[in-house]
Amino acid sequence: MKHPKNKFVKATAVAAALLLGTTACGGNAAGQTDDASGKPFSILAMVPTSGPLAKIGAGVTSSLKAAVEVINAHKGIAGRQVEITFVDTTSSPSEAVSRLQSELSKGTLPDLVVPSVVSSETVALLPLLTRKKILSVGTAAGTISTDRAKFPYAFNTAVQAKDSMSAQIKKIAGHGVKKLGVIAPDSVLGRDKLKALEELTAKAGIEIKSEFVDPASVDPTAELSRLKGSGVEALLVAAALGPSGAAIMGAFDKVGWDVPRYLDDAASTNNYAGLSPTALQNVTFAAMRYGVADEATRKSGSYKLYWDAFTGVTTSYEQGPDVYVYPYSALILAKAAIDKTGGVKDLDAVVKSFEGISSTDSELWIMTEKLALNPANHSIQIADDDMVFFPAGARNAEGLFTKAAAK
Known part of the structure; x- marks a missing residue:
């Protein structure tokens, strides 16, 4: 060959x-x-x-x-x-x-x-x-x-997984979330992230409900619907690097669910330009400081x-x-x-x-x-300070996130 x-x-x-x-x-x-x-x-x-x-x-x-x-x-x-x-x-x-x-x-x-x-x-x-x-x-x-x-x-x-999730849970806990939904691809990284989340949320006093999605799935509406019905206050999209991230984010309109969403560093990396204009509303991205245009690094x-x-x-x-x-x-x-x-x-x-x-x-x-x-x-x-969180949005022409005061 x-x-x-x-x-x-x-x-x-x-x-x-x-x-x-x-x-x-x-x-x-x-x-x-x-x-x-x-x-x-x-x-x-x-x-x-x-x-x-x-x-x-x-x-x-x-x-x-x-x-x-x-x-x-x-x-x-x-x-x-x-x-x-x-x-x-x-x-x-x-x-x-x-x-x-x-x-x-x-x-x-x-x-x-x-x-x-x-x-x-x-x-x-x-x-x-x-x-x-x-x-x-x-x-x-x-x-x-x-x-x-x-x-x-x-x-x-x-x-x-544990490093990125540590900063992520501190951010989510700071917003007063007590019941968190988690959706992730059923992959090596997805399982790692969920394991880290179970440990970190227990320490933070946050209850979690989780769903794994087939990484090849193009329609994870069933998984999102179950999370919606569980009464979670916010949702974390974890480990969804690549096509699974777009599939998950594109399914929220179908489910009719405008819950606050947090995307971890892997899911935030994806290009969501092809989704509907509302897909990134009420969404918080996570990124390392080098990826934010305004950062001193x-x-x-x-x-x-x-x-x-x-x-x-x-x-x-x-x-x-x-x-x-x-x-x-x-x-x-x-x-x-x-x-x-x-x-x-x-x-x-x-x-x-x-x-x-x-x-x-x-x-x-x-x-x-x-x-x-x-x-x-x-x-x-x-x-934890190596990572920043900011409202989701399109990246600039150089592929960088553009939140002026990312925190």
């Missing part, structure tokens, strides 16, 4: 060595190129560029290209220029595994893998990468993907480097900011950790470097005010 790949060459003075080609580089018995070989640092990016997640995959591809450009302009990774290969997962976990196996059977192994951008595919890919002892940095928010005991060589920049020098590179790669900003910043940050995190060890040959040292990462280790970091990993897992540490 032929596996579609994305080729991209950026021939500029600062990034002449940016080769996004079809041949993965490097490899020794442990899987990585000898750090002293002088060969490019090879990254394999497993990204859904066809199927239901293709639009998200296109955004991720652009952000990874931007990251490679910035990294190569800043001495590469451990002094080696970066080469990245893209392989289409087709939005299918089983196909993603098949295509990864094919790539890894070619005789040389990549130095680093981006194991897709959604939890269902990432969780399917990590066992193989772990057996091969290949380092990975992903963007999937499913908790299992950051289990350091199960997947010791896997790291993640997505906001984890966007004025930093590191953010300008990101934005200049990203807008040089694409002029399409259809997806929410997380789709672009998570993958970009994954490679920036990898650079910071691997630069400290001088390469990836000693994986145990690399793991310790990731686990001990701090703000002083990267001048390129933009995702959070403080750079650190969660003590309990391999995900980025998120503070």
Whole structure:
């Protein structure tokens, strides 16, 4: 089977060595190129560029290209220029595994893998990468993907379920809600979010009623109708990244339910431009600060480097900011950790470097005010203040949220 790949060459003075080609580089018995070989640092990016997640995959591809450009302009990774290969997962976990196996059977192994951008595919890919002892940095928010005991060589920049839900429940509780409805896709991330919500709402004294929706459902009116009949005071749409988010939000008019709605960071990321004018009324979005046009974090020098590179790669900003910043940050995190060890040959040292990462280790970091990993897992540490909440609305021409006083 032929596996579609994305080729991209950026021939500029600062990034002449940016080769996004079809041949993965490097490899020794442990899987990585000898750090002293002088060969490019090879990254394999497993990204859904066809199927239901293709639009998200296109955004991720652009952000990874931007990251490679910035990294190569800043001495590469451990002094080696970066080469990245893209392989289409087709939005299918089983196909993603098949295509990864094919790539890894070619005789040389990549130095680093981006194991897709959604939890269902990432969780399917990590066992193989772990057996091969290949380092990975992903963007999937499913908790299992950051289990350091199960997947010791896997790291993640997505906001984890408990972190995002902590800020979300504080916001909802502050509005006096005592009975909350929750609707989420029946997915790895959806189940993670509900588990976190059950714990957090119990502590906050909030009763919840929940419904799972088939991620492929185009008409979740039955689930919404049951929640409407339960007497909840507000509704949280959680983990609905991609088509499921639009299906849920588009069904409220059919149900005739104008309950206050909160969308978590995943659901807020979607493009809702095709819905009715009333679909986003009485709705509160959630986003990381870097995704809001008015936030001070966007004025930093590191953010300008990101934005200049990203807008040089694409002029399409259809997806929410997380789709672009998570993958970009994954490679920036990898650079910071691997630069400290001088390469990836000693994986145990690399793991310790990731686990001990701090703000002083990267001048390129933009995702959070403080750079650190969660003590309990391999995900980025998120503070409640890293997330903001504001009335839902269309994003601007650059794909950014535009609430002037997001709180």
